[in-house]
Amino acid sequence: MSDFDQLRDRAIAIRQQYDKLNEEQRGRKWDAKDHAMGFVGDVGDLMKLVAAKEGVRAGTDIDSRLGHELADCLWSLFILAEHYDIDLKKEFERTMDYLNKRIAKELA
Numbered sequence: 001m002s003d004f005d006q007l008r009d010r011a012i013a014i015r016q017q018y019d020k021l022n023e024e025q026r027g028r029k030w031d032a033k034d035h036a037m038g039f040v041g042d043v044g045d046l047m048k049l050v051a052a053k054e055g056v057r058a059g060t061d062i063d064s065r066l067g068h069e070l071a072d073c074l075w076s077l078f079i080l081a082e083h084y085d086i087d088l089k090k091e092f093e094r095t096m097d098y099l100n101k102r103i104a105k106e107l108a
Helices: 003-026 032-053 062-083 088-107
Strands: none
Touching (some): 003 062, 003 088
8 A cells, every 4th residue: 555545544534533533523424515615715824824835924833734634634535536436546646747848848
């Protein structure tokens, strides 16, 4: 099993724990829309931390918080890909191949 697969499987296991917690506390699991909205919130938080890292905003413990938000965003991507039955590893590799060819063509 690859590192990627291990990360994906861990993300899914955490989502399953959240499913239990949300059922207990809210009476329902999060659906893809809820996860997508959470992802948007995480991207907003990430942007604030990037601005702080670049000196545009004030902040404390930025490196640690930046790492946390990047991990939150990655978790959301794994969960959304799983929900929509997207092979994220395959799509990432396909997209990187496309970008590599496009950039090489423009540089030629």
